[in-house]
Amino acid sequence: MYKVFIVEDEPKIAEMLAAHLEKYGYQPYVACNFKNLKQEFLEVRPHLVLLDINLPYFDGFYWCRQIRTVSNVPIVYVSARSGEMDQVMAIENGGDDYLTKPFHLDVVLAKLKSLLRRTYGEYAYSVSSSDILDLSGLVLDRSRFTAEFRDRSIHLSKTEFQLLEALARKAGQAVSRETLLETLWDDTTFVDDNTLTVNVTRLRKKLEELGLGDCIETIRRHRYKLNVQWADEQAAWMGGEEP
Known part of the structure; x- marks a missing residue:
């Protein structure tokens, strides 16, 4: 039974979500x-978090960052804020998805099911020796959601890692937005197309920390390509030469 941590300060909304999830076999915990x-x-140890933004003391963005210091658990924002910037901030602060109030309970359930399948179910990654992908010195570790290059390392969210891996496995080739959406979310019915754009932007910023900020190319707005232009430089670097 999957445990869902509901972080919502409106009692009626929290109770409604909890009752609906319990009805479909989930184990809800309402934050207090x-x-x-x-x-x-940490005490609840949930499999997924439903997180409001407007909360007492600190907002949802803050708590999402705090949770990300200890867990990669899927986090879905549920907020009355409908602006694009709020959704961008939600993703940039570590969220996996965003729902706007008022919401339909079946939509909440669909997103929740999709994320849980991706994280723990039949579509989840298993930890094995094949979890390491070395692309000309860019090393991706699926078991830890990390990317390493030379002497630097970055930690990625699950969605960011899946996006980078999908591009890395077809390095040098253009990958359509539709293909990436289907790779990252098994049910794209309720996925906002802007969510992919936001994740690409976040991934680019993180790759900048490795010195690879320009490696993801946008092609005519509908496709993306991972360029491995660092391969020759990496060979020189490994040989002790200045790239």
Whole structure:
């Protein structure tokens, strides 16, 4: 039974979500310690978090960042804020998806099911020796969601890692947005196309920390390509030469 941590300060909404999830076999936990949600999260150890933005003491963006310091659990924002910037901030602060209030309970359930399948179910990655992908010195570790290049390492969210891996496995080739959407989300019915754009932007920023910020190319707005232009430089670097 999957445990869902509901972080919502409106009792009626929290109770409605909890009742609906329980009806379909989930184990809901409604947050009560808004001063220390991170501690409550650690005590509950949920499989997924439904997170509001407007909360007492600290907002949802803050708590999402706090949770990300200890867990890669899927986090879905559920908020009355409908602006694009709020959705961008939600993704940039570590969220996996975004729902706008008022919402339909079946949509919440569909997104929740999709994320849980991706993370724990039949579409989840298993940990094995094949979890390491070395692309001309860019090393991806699926078991830890990390990317390493030369002497630097970055930690990626699950969605960011899946996006980078999908591009890496077809390095040098253009990959359509439709293909990436289907790779990242098994049910794209309720996925906002802007979500992919936001994740690409986040991934580019993180790759900048490795010195690879320009390696993802946008091609006519509908496709993306991972260029391995660092391969020759990596060979020189491994040989002790200045690239």
